[in-house]
Amino acid sequence: MALAPEGPAASFFEALDRHRASLRAALRRGGEAPARGETSRASRFEDSVGLQMVSHCTTRKIKSDSPKSAQNFALILKILSMIYRLVQSNTYATKRDIYYTDSQLFGTQTVVDNIINDISCMLKVPRRSLHILSTSKGLVAGNLSFTEEDGTRVSCMGCSTAVAVPSNIQGLRNVITDAKFLLIVEKDATFQRLLDDQFCSKMSPCIVVTGKGVPDLNTRLLVKKLWDLFHLPLFTLVDADPHGIEIMCIYKYGSLSMSFEAHNLTVPAIRWLGLLPSDLQRLNVPQNTLIPLTKRDQMKLDSLLKRPYVTCQPFWRREMEIMAASKMKAEIQALTFLSPDYLSRVYLPNKLKFGGWI
Secondary structure, three states, X not given: OOXXXXXXXXXXXXXXXXXXXXXXXXXXXXXXXXXXXXXXXXXOEEOOOEEOOOOOXXXXXXXXXXXXXXXXXXXXXXXXXXXXXXXXXXXXXXHHHHHHHOHHHHOOHHHHHHHHHHHHHHHOOOHHHHOEEOOOOOEEEEOOEEEOOOOXXXXXXXXXXXXXXXXXXXXXXXXXXXXXXXXXXXXXHHHHHHHHOOHHHHOOOOEEEEOOOOOOHHHHXXXXXXXXXXXXXXXXXXXXXXXXXXXXXXXXXXXXXXXXXXXXXXXXXXXXXEOOHHHXXXXXXXXXXXXXXXXXXXXXXXXXXXXXXXXXXXXXXXXXXXXXXHOEEEOHHHHHHOOOOHHHXXXXXXXXXXXXXX
């Protein structure tokens, strides 16, 4: 493996090393280390896994002898037969491949996606076990190398370019990293700006990942795999708006649509690094760079504040209440008004050095 670029002095990572030690100590005790300000409380989510299916959840019944269900039942049988052939021949297909086998019959890609999710949930197996892969949209860069299932060796060490997240995360072998932390970036534009500023080199050793907005399955699987293998401190960098918080919650606690597979996808050890609503006040970010919350934003924020994993984290709740009180939101790019490279040169290094996460 190539030598890592020279990064900060060892003393820079003291707060990160302490955080990592607390995570590992918590794992030895059989649980996750609580976030700063987090309290224990019984809820509908499991602290060590995330959102879970419950016995009294809503179910959908499809009857083979019902005229209303006949078409959907037939589509389920068709996809089941395709899955059977894939498993028998030990081959794989993407959801898009399945849709295009008979696009007129299926009508839309969403129909195929929903049926595959239903089958996976019904059989209680991950999509990978059905020999169905998702097309990846995520990117990864930094101190990471691995061997793909076909034997291809991949290095993510390039400072100005990123590697596409593989479509078969379970098939990765010989995964190697000496990273001190993993940073999940919400948006591709911010991710690319960090690469342009050589963030991976300046903060080496580290790993940076983006799901380009709402993360796809493979990006979530990669984050989960890196956590399981190395127990790195994991942080999120999202916009200071309800949509960014929702995306962070998907990585950390999962989504309702994939709750049956939460144990393979969620990492409750993830921490919120930025952009915090309180940072906007602390840094005196100009008011003309802030954006008023829309009615839809306010509804989303109200929904987030009622979720059990927020009610037991007062620091998260306080940040969302600051946003609700100000009725303003901000994109990460608002920091460029302080200076073009403020994010990579000042904001993130200070947060990482002094433990500015919650």
